[in-house]
Amino acid sequence: EIVMTQSPATLSVSPGERATLSCRASQSVSSNLAWYQQKPGQAPRLLIYGASTRATGIPARFSGSGSGTEFTLTISSLQSEDFAVYYCQQYNNWLALTFGGGTKVEIK
Amino acid sequence: QLQLQESGPGLVKPSETLSLTCTVSGGSISSSSYYWGWIRQPPGKGLEWIGSIYYSGSTYYNPSLKSRVTISVDTSKNQFSLKLSSVTAADTAVYYCARLTGTVHPWGQGTLVTVSS
Numbered sequence: 001e002i003v004m005t006q007s008p009a010t011l012s013v014s015p016g017e018r019a020t021l022s023c024r025a026s027q028s029v030s031s032n033l034a035w036y037q038q039k040p041g042q043a044p045r046l047l048i049y050g051a052s053t054r055a056t057g058i059p060a061r062f063s064g065s066g067s068g069t070e071f072t073l074t075i076s077s078l079q080s081e082d083f084a085v086y087y088c089q090q091y092n093n094w095l096a097l098t099f100g101g102g103t104k105v106e107i108k
Numbered sequence: 109q110l111q112l113q114e115s116g117p118g119l120v121k122p123s124e125t126l127s128l129t130c131t132v133s134g135g136s137i138s139s140s141s142y143y144w145g146w147i148r149q150p151p152g153k154g155l156e157w158i159g160s161i162y163y164s165g166s167t168y169y170n171p172s173l174k175s176r177v178t179i180s181v182d183t184s185k186n187q188f189s190l191k192l193s194s195v196t197a198a199d200t201a202v203y204y205c206a207r208l209t210g211t212v213h214p215w216g217q218g219t220l221v222t223v224s225s
Contacts, residue, residue: 034211043204043217043218044155044204044215045215046211046212046213046214049210055213087155089155089211094143094210095168096170096171097147097157097160097208097210099155099156099157102154102155
């Protein structure tokens, strides 16, 4: 099983500031990495796939980078609607999907 | 627009079998490009992949749940289903169905299943 580790667990950021979230895989997943946003009471929403490609309708302030075992999600200027929990997920072995534990982005 | 909707009992007794169905609308479950799957989220916790199924019936399960999980597909009804046996309180979670292409998209809205006597 590929273990995904996200850091930090909680990130306190002021609106308008930049947020940088990290995700590490226990073995290489190439670029087969996705990011999701989840708000309270809602299902997760796909933000990024292929490590760096924004899903349809996702604002340009969201960007992803990395490959292999180290990945980053950057939100360039946090808006009020961006405060949520973010999960990374590997699909290098997509018949055995695994998610990270999540990073909660909260208002500072 | 593809939509998925979970249905099933919201309360299951310990040691019994949890059964959920996902109805797919706006597209065919028989598409050769996709798998279909179940993911769960215990209250206040993270996401756990349960298993996936292809329209032909090929299945793949999370090793930690494999002995208790069965996922099946009914192409005539455009549905797929989850059965989880011998449930305990640790199986209390929101259960999501979803289309899988490696990534998970779209997701159903989720259904809370509570295991309690």
